[in-house]
Structures are given as C-alpha cells and as structure tokens.
Amino acid sequence: MIRRLLLLALATALLSGCGFHLRGSSSAIQLSSVLPEVAIDGVDTEIGFGRRLQQALVTGGVRVLPEPVGDVPVLEVGKVEVKRRVLSVDRDVRAREYALISEVRFRLRPSPNADAAWRTVETRRDLVVDPFQVLGTEQEEKRMRREMEDDLVQRIVLVLRQLAKR
Secondary structure: OHHHHHHHHHHHHHHHHOOOOOOOOHHHOOOOOOOOEEEEEOOOOOOHHHHHHHHHHHHOOOEEEOOOOOOOOEEEEOOOEEEEEEEEEOOOOOEEEEEEEEEEEEEEEOOOOOOOOOEEEEEEEEEEOOOOOHHHHHHHHHHHHHHHHHHHHHHHHHHHHHHHHO
C-alpha cells in the first residue's frame, strides 16, 4: 500500500515538474503582465468564437474593454474561415474522408489609430465519413469544428503573448 502511494506521489511530482498542462487549460497562459487590457474589434464577443476568445483573454488576466478607448491596444479579428476538402472517395465516388480546415486572421494594433501586420492561425482535422451513420458523422463534424475554434483561440492567445512581449 505504501509503495503504491509513493509511486503515485512520484508520478504526480514528475508530471507537475515537466510543465504538463491539460489541453485547453488557458491558466498556463497569463497575459496580464504583458497585455493588461485590450479592446476586441471585428467579432461579436457575446456568442461563439468571439465569446470564447474573450473568455480566454479574461482567464489570462487581461481586462477586455467593450470598445477602443484612448491608447488601449486593439485586437482586430476577422471572420473564421471554414473549409472542407475531400481527401478520399470510395468506389462509388462518394467522399469518405474530409480535411476540415479553420483559419482566422487577426492583428494587434498598439492603439486604435495605429497599423499592424495581419497574422493568420490555422488548424486542421481529418474526418472519416461513415455512410451508415450520417447523423453521427454530422454531430462529429460539429464537435470537431468547436474544438478547432477552441484551438484557434489558444493559438491567438499564444501569438498575442509573443507580440506583446516585443
């Protein structure tokens, strides 16, 4: 019994010491020291992608303003582009596998009137279509799209952290 407890404690210490974080845990990404406040422009922060982006920033310690004020940095976000490419077909020439691709353009302007370069983040997943479970495949695609948007949010936060350090 004691050996198991020691082994469990050792495994926990090893995982915590190596920098392991659960996927999607934005608490590891603290932006407040490099980007204390920001205004988001170009996306609705009340629903969907915009809301998840705002939540990730707030979780990172950033104060998100409803509109650009003074010399507060502005995060300008474009529309999330969604693409679907056929990767393989069956002998009846029906799509059997798709590549789902989501990308979004954004830029961090130091102030409302300043200019900055646009950046793009992209994520991709492969979806295998089961012709006998069409409804299940549609639900799987919706779930994957949501996960892909979450990945885009995390990638934007990581890029913002690097941009704000400069």
